[in-house]
Amino acid sequence: MKRIQLAFFACILFCASGLAGAQQAYWRKSTCRRWDKTPPPSSYLYSCNGLSKSCKAYVVFISQPSYNTVASISNLLFSEPREVARINGGVLGSHLFPIGEDVIVPVKCSCSGRYYQANASFIDTGNDTYYLIAYDTYQGLASCSALLDQNPYDPLLLTKGMVMSVPIRCACPTSNQSADGVKFLLTASVANGRKGLPGLCKSFNASVRQTIYANSFVENDPYLSKSTTVLLPLPTEPQRSEPMFRPLAKQAPPAVVFYFGIALGLAGFLLISAVLLIILWWHRRKENSVSFQGNNVIPKEVLAEMVGVKPITQAYEFEELKAATRDFSPEYKVGDSVYRAVVRGKKLVVKRTIRDVSVEVKMLNKLNHFNIISICGLAINEEGSFLIYEYMENGSLKDWLHDARFLEQRSWARRVQIAIDVANGLDYIHNFADRRYVHNDINSCNILLNHKLRAKIANFSSAGWAGRRGRGFSTAGNVVGSPGYLAPEYSESGLISPKIDVFAFGVVILELTTGREAVIEEQGKERLLSEAVASMATGADAGVGLIGFVCSSVREASPMELVMEMAKLGLACLRHEPERRPSMNDVVSFLSRIQNETRIWESGTSKTV
Template sequence: MINQILFCFLLLDAFILYTNAQQSYSGISALDCSNNDKSGPSSAFLYTCNGQNRYCKAFLIYKSQPPFDTIPAISTLTSSNQAELARINDVTEDAKFPTGKEVIIPVNCSCLGQYYQANATFTISSIHTTYYTVGTEAYQGLSTCSSLIRANPHSEFSLVPGTELNVPLRCACPTSNQTKVGTKYLLTYSVSFGDNITALSDRFNASIKNANGLQEKETLFPLTTILIPFPTEPSSSQTIIHKEQSPFSPPSENYPERRRRSKRKLYEGVGIGGACFLLVLSIILFTIFMFNKRKNIGVSQSGNERSKKNFVQPEDLRVEIASFEQGLRLFTFQEIQKATENFSSRNRINGSVYRGGFGRGKILAVKRMKLDVSKEVKLLKNINHFNLIKLQGICQNDATFFLLFEYMKKGSLRDWLNSQSPDEIGSWTRRIQIALDVANGLHYLHSFTKPAYVHGDIRSTNVLLNTSLRAKIANFSLARAVVNETSSVSLTNHVVGTRGYVAPEYIQTGQVTSKIDVYAFGVVLSELVTGKDAIIVQDGREVMLSAAVVSITKTEYAESELISFIDQRLICDDRTELALRMAQLSVACLTEEPTKRPSMEEVVSALLKIRADAFN
């Protein structure tokens, strides 16, 4: 009887801890590559969306290790802002850290589907790479094997050097209960050998036990993560150097045996934990109840929270250049002349954009402009996202400006869609990924920049593809800041944009909101589905592709007509149901009333679901 009463008290104590916790600690199950979440959201994948906000600023701690031991390298690894990374660690933007030094990484954490995540990319460099080693060795447990498998279309046996992986990083936003007690930020900490709850709580002056639903003496497993609550931004003074930090290296030859041993330990742990089944079941039921309850609560963000910044004036361009991060280079006109062979026609990519070789095999795209570029430069200086083209350098020669960007070998999406080569037309899964790349880039612009920006000229020629056919948004010359979703910085009678992509409300009123990007994205999505241009010819006259797609969906035999309208080169792909779902999403983006169009966050969630179904 006494044992039963004791068990009830233990159950009650665990329940109280869990109701105050952001997430329950996943334990060693986070290291298992065969996890699934069919029974409900699992913290062994990523942290679930049970916070007060759907997106927020969050932090990670990464332990410096070669080759990821400098600010630029860690920024690239985690797709984080280089200037912010240097600022919060109180170092310069070209700093190098000693091996094992804890580095604080600020990230934009967003709820996509049912999980929070910060998006990063990783380029495979070794033939020995697996999802397990990417999650545990390159990212030190800040991503999980199972979430990597779900986020990428590649099988583990097709991970070859040069392959780019989507990496969902573990992050979370505070719950309403945590916010009430003063928590503003959550930091994801990767557990090291020897770490324990008491020592970490003392070091960070935080209630780690409550934040993770932990028991007092519970074991923390290396390469798993816990959340640390902070009332203010974490400080570099709270970081330490771990003396026994092994450098990043390919897995050893006995990797399969090591993984079998890891699984054997996991199964032993599960057997021991069988007696706690009732406790786990209670927690899961409570989680599902709270998750469903919070899904019905709308979270809005006040436009007043967005800071206002004045645009840089042309005469301030040199001052702006002087403040650029170390990774951005100021080129001379002579260097550009030599690299482009004096702007030779054979180096012309398109219009006033040239390809230039800058030594050691480095190729950049050089964009020549007569207009003032200060506004575009200021925006590009402050954004850092894999799906937005990266500015590498700048040059001014008299009244002419040259912007130097990363070179995208496959050219524009429009060029790729026009290709007649069977090897180049791709597949439905490839086109879904391209759509998701563009959507992720726009979601970042709309939700994670301060002030929020709209691109203003989304079109298939402004979507560029790299060698892996990953998409990046380019040409920010028409980008502008917006205050919120219902008002614009200014109304203009001079409407600028590209025919076939301009939203109707922008033409009618000149109002600029993020919904004009959503509309243009709907056109690009229609192009991906049909393979056609934004302006097509029907019955001898020009017709907007967007109008044609929308009109088809209103007919009695909409599905059969859409099937005949989609890219016939991919009919043999036998995944036309995916194309139909993409077409339906494009129609939602093309809704005439802007307030009825989905946000880019909702578009990303829809495309993630389509992509997940594509691989089932």
């Protein structure tokens, strides 16, 4: 019996001593909430279980437009600028880090109660939320829950100029790690495009084995979520795996320069010849093209090529569309040049236009997503082009928001679901389609609702290719779009990027949360909804005026704290600088959290009732 008792106490002592060598737990983004009574999960901060209560640690910050210099990054993370410059290849203080580049930042990591953290501070620039500060500005190096716990400010009433404490995620090596040769722990933020754990370890010369142990991974190559962090154990101070600058090439000998000049001249001649041939071909193609406004009909083989990309798209005869709409009778009209019809036993919508639709048709044929309107067919004759789409029973979002017929349907949960549907559709065309597209005309008229009130993005007549991923803006010849939804860089300079869709989506968010239109009337004058809401979200009484501005139908049937959070998300999308607006991927994550909170609210409401 004594032997059993001794073994039992020995086991307890062994387990207790092992706590000092316990590893941390990898976390995925969790619900943003305060942890006043229950212990926070691993998504809060790293546990204070190291050999030392304080140590030098490192974090990896990914350079972004507002933070791409030694000074700005050092200030954001409360680090010594000289150290940041030294450890990143001895760069100058004025050096601009390329956008998307990893920047190593040393921090002082210390225990604060049960958790490690490095202390930083952030001044609210306006239109910020705890969530956006944690996962947009700090890229997950801080957690939303920790920001909530360590700041006294109401999350719905953050205003410009507020100074917030930001606890940065860091840790010190445990006794087991120290025995294994680990001297430093580097907190790496996971970004889009990371090639898994092995690729992350390779970037910073960390051991995969030690990294798996440090983060309690059970797989050799686990899935890593964006804006989360991974602890990388290092035997030495981290260094860049490649030099910041490439050495200059030696001067070429004269003979090489001579032949290089000949080759360059020949290449220039060939380039000019190619351009002339392309211009000649284009003019000939233009002369031979068919006018949609003339009396010619597009040959069937050309029509088949346009619609043949996707099997479900069909070529229709003009006569059957004419018969299905009773010669495009006003009683079948559901919009501007849009008619409902039953064609081949299926309820569809026919859109009539005289413009060239070939680009739009080919684009829609390549898009395949639930939240993008489906094109079902096409007909072209001397009277114009006729696009056939799936029928959306509940019409446009604008009608749904303001028509008294839909009053009983306009619950808060449905507003949130519609926002998520549109965000998912935009996220798809921005990041996951065959090319990176910009819709360029997002508004509540171009968002349609089906019989289940699920939203789909429609009207791709102004859409286009955004260029290769990672590139900047392209420029539009003519500015198109709807008043109240135009991003400043687009309306003023014609600059196009996915961020103009984000801006327009921000206006849609405000329409959903306030119940008002994109252009409102105040004292007999028109005013943009975005300007009105922004003016109410700043100042000493920030938020109070906004609550009163929200339509009574929204106030009486919605959780106002979530309404305010969603309004602040809308304002974040409306930031003047495009680079400061969240991506649609971030927007989807934020809205998913609001949807989860909405379900909790609905559950509590139903129990009360």
